[in-house]
Amino acid sequence: xxxxxxxxFKSSYAADSAILPxxxxxxxxxxxxxxxxxxxxxxxxxxxxxxxxIPCLILSxxxxxxxxxxxxxxxxxxxxxxxxxxxxxxxxxxxxxxxGIPLLLAFAGGGVMAAAVGIVFGLPSLRIRGxxxxxxxxxxxxxxxxxxxxxxxxxxxxxxxxxxxxPMAILGxxxxxxxxxxxxxxxxxxxxxxxxxxxVRGNIGRQWMAIRDMDVAAExxxxxxxxxxxxxxxxxxxxxxxxxxxxxxxxxxxxxxEAYNLDLSFRILFMIIIGGVGTVLGAFLGSAFIVVLPIALxxxxxxxxxxxxxxxPSSVGSNLELMVFGGLIIxxxxxxxxxxxxxxxxxxxxxxxxxxxx
Amino acid sequence: xxxxxxVLIGGLLSGVMYSLxxxxxxxxxxxxxxxxxxxxxxxxxxxxxxxxxMEHGLPFGLALLVTLLAMILLGLLIEKFVLRPLVxxxxxxxxxxxxxxxxxxxxxAQLLWGANVRGLDIGIQDEPLAWIADPTGINVSKxxxxxxxxxxxxxxxxxxxxxxxxxxxxxxxxADDHQAALAVGIPLQQIWAIVWAVAxxxxxxxxxLWGARNGVQFALTFVALKALPVLILGGFDSVPxxxxxxxxxxxxxxxxxxxxxxxxxxxxxxxxxxxLALIFLLVRPEGLFGEKIIRRI
Numbered sequence: 001x002x003x004x005x006x007x008x009f010k011s012s013y014a015a016d017s018a019i020l021p022x023x024x025x026x027x028x029x030x031x032x033x034x035x036x037x038x039x040x041x042x043x044x045x046x047x048x049x050x051x052x053x054i055p056c057l058i059l060s061x062x063x064x065x066x067x068x069x070x071x072x073x074x075x076x077x078x079x080x081x082x083x084x085x086x087x088x089x090x091x092x093x094x095x096x097x098x099x100g101i102p103l104l105l106a107f108a109g110g111g112v113m114a115a116a117v118g119i120v121f122g123l124p125s126l127r128i129r130g131x132x133x134x135x136x137x138x139x140x141x142x143x144x145x146x147x148x149x150x151x152x153x154x155x156x157x158x159x160x161x162x163x164x165x166x167p168m169a170i171l172g173x174x175x176x177x178x179x180x181x182x183x184x185x186x187x188x189x190x191x192x193x194x195x196x197x198x199x200v201r202g203n204i205g206r207q208w209m210a211i212r213d214m215d216v217a218a219e220x221x222x223x224x225x226x227x228x229x230x231x232x233x234x235x236x237x238x239x240x241x242x243x244x245x246x247x248x249x250x251x252x253x254x255x256x257x258e259a260y261n262l263d264l265s266f267r268i269l270f271m272i273i274i275g276g277v278g279t280v281l282g283a284f285l286g287s288a289f290i291v292v293l294p295i296a297l298x299x300x301x302x303x304x305x306x307x308x309x310x311x312x313p314s315s316v317g318s319n320l321e322l323m324v325f326g327g328l329i330i331x332x333x334x335x336x337x338x339x340x341x342x343x344x345x346x347x348x349x350x351x352x353x354x355x356x357x358x
Numbered sequence: 359x360x361x362x363x364x365v366l367i368g369g370l371l372s373g374v375m376y377s378l379x380x381x382x383x384x385x386x387x388x389x390x391x392x393x394x395x396x397x398x399x400x401x402x403x404x405x406x407x408x409x410x411x412m413e414h415g416l417p418f419g420l421a422l423l424v425t426l427l428a429m430i431l432l433g434l435l436i437e438k439f440v441l442r443p444l445v446x447x448x449x450x451x452x453x454x455x456x457x458x459x460x461x462x463x464x465x466x467a468q469l470l471w472g473a474n475v476r477g478l479d480i481g482i483q484d485e486p487l488a489w490i491a492d493p494t495g496i497n498v499s500k501x502x503x504x505x506x507x508x509x510x511x512x513x514x515x516x517x518x519x520x521x522x523x524x525x526x527x528x529x530x531x532x533a534d535d536h537q538a539a540l541a542v543g544i545p546l547q548q549i550w551a552i553v554w555a556v557a558x559x560x561x562x563x564x565x566x567l568w569g570a571r572n573g574v575q576f577a578l579t580f581v582a583l584k585a586l587p588v589l590i591l592g593g594f595d596s597v598p599x600x601x602x603x604x605x606x607x608x609x610x611x612x613x614x615x616x617x618x619x620x621x622x623x624x625x626x627x628x629x630x631x632x633x634l635a636l637i638f639l640l641v642r643p644e645g646l647f648g649e650k651i652i653r654r655i
Contacts, residue, residue, distance in 0.1 A: 139632035143632070321465075322461050333444060
């Protein structure tokens with residue numbers, strides 16, 4: 001009853017190609033942004049910021065990057081974490097070696113470097129596809145991390161390899177508390193998500209989708225596969241690079257290769273699968289799910305321990321978590337293969353007709 | 359030169375061990391088009407179950423039998439509860455499901471048997487063979503040679519199974535064309551169950567050998583990652599490809615580590631196979647023996 005676009009007429013081309021053509025969607029988005037920018041910072045606890053909200057937002061950004069590549073351009077990649085690592089380490093080096101560089105410029109620089117690396121490792125996609133490509137991107141994962149560990153220049157010849165990230169400051173204003181970090185991350189993620197949303201519904205996004213659906217046909221109708229694929233790798237790696245820099249600076253506080261292992265790549269891939277491949281919304285839903293799930297599981301195990309006095313040892317608890325995590329992923333894939341974003345779509349359709357059956 | 363041959367032979371023999379893991383991947387990919395990331399976990403599960411049973415005092419043979427049954431059961435369960443509901447889903451969904459599956463199996467294995475590192479003794483010592491070492495001065499590990507022998511027997515058995523038995527022929531038919539196989543009355547789901555059971559058996563063999571070599575520990579699951587470049591080198595759907603790919607990867611990896619490693623700081627074993635496979639793919643996108651894919655609009 002409330003969610004219905006009847007009576008909303010579009011009288012100009014601008015209105016017709018608006019990013020959110022339905023008024024209720026616009027109101028909803030504004031509400032979400034108000035909650036995220038105003039209400040959450042005023043109410044949430046520091047623990048909530050640093051354990052949930054910040055990683056969730058940062059990983060959404062990485063998932064968004066992977067989704068552009070895998071969901072829209074159809075190129076399966078398992079090297080996401082490595083591109084994040086490039087972003088983090090290059091941002092570190094920009095801040096370290098270029099005196100007085102603005103923080104955001106350093107992050108963007110990290111992203112651009114990640115994009116360059118992404119193009120190099122995207123080159124094989126011109127010849128190979130599918131799982132062969134996925135395995136080939138594993139080369140990026142292992143090679144880049146090895147490079148970052150072995151080449152001393154990247155870590156500024158730090159013997160331990162774990163570097164403390166420089167404090168974040170924009171125009172002299174330092175982002176120290178979890179709350180401030182959250183707001184910085186949120187602003188960056190909002191801007192980049194908006195850019196992604198616009199990209200995928202424009203010329204570039206349509207080229208990517210054409211390549212994804214059938215590359216030979218796309219080539220025949222005049223899309224240059226090399227340009228489109230490499231652009232997808234570049235844009236995706238840029239997003240991942242910025243996410244990686246934020247991951248190091250706003251979340252971990254350290255820059256270390258170990259944080260960007262294969263496990264992280266897989267987790268980000270899970271996010272887009274569970275959230276919904278080829279949707280911008282899915283990246284956010286999926287990352288919320290994957291970040292919250294382990295925490296919820298460990299809280300659940302602790303709760304069972306306390307209330308039922310089961311005395312589950314921690315090793316059993318962690319293995320149970322692993323099993324439930326794996327089991328839930330399989331369950332989700334079976335029940336809703338198109339991801340959480342699809343559930344939202346279905347809900348929207350239902351809402352449109354509610355309270356009538358049809 | 360002597361040293362070169364020693365490294366080469368050592369590499370080739372360890373390549374055989376990679377092939378064993380890759381073989382499990384190929385079997386499943388061939389029959390059902392599923393890229394089974396959980397193969398490494400199956401290897402881990404098999405080794406851990408076997409060691410756990412031995413610790414409970416079961417004799418070698420009985421433990422082997424029980425583990426084999428457990429692996430077959432596990433394979434059947436996976437087919438029934440994971441793959442069957444996911445029929446007709448895109449390949450990437452199936453791939454993700456097997457990653458989820460690998461978490462599940464790893465958790466289950468450690469829940470049942472604990473996470474300690476254990477030794478596994480299958481009665482073959484890891485010592486140089488005297489009759490090769492004495493005249494030529496090249497050390498060849500007895501264990502590696504035995505592992506290669508076991509792999510050879512296994513591959514021969516599988517080859518015979520595929521080409522001579524009724525089930526084997528049905529398997530090849532399914533691999534060739536699901537629809538056509540269904541049309542001539544081959545029970546697809548039974549075939550898939552059998553494939554998973556066979557993959558469980560291969561995982562058991564690989565698990566015993568790898569476990570005896572490196573100790574039974576969580577790191578066994580990473581063996582699967584080593585098998586991936588073998589797969590792309592050999593082609594996902596080719597049994598001989600898995601063997602030849604394993605040999606190439608094993609040999610070049612060891613040679614690169616010994617001759618190239620010192621110049622770049624070592625530790626290149628981790629990525630060298632991937633980069634090698636990547637360069638190789640640029641020349642032959644479907645691997646050494648993979649089926650050539652013809653695409654039409």
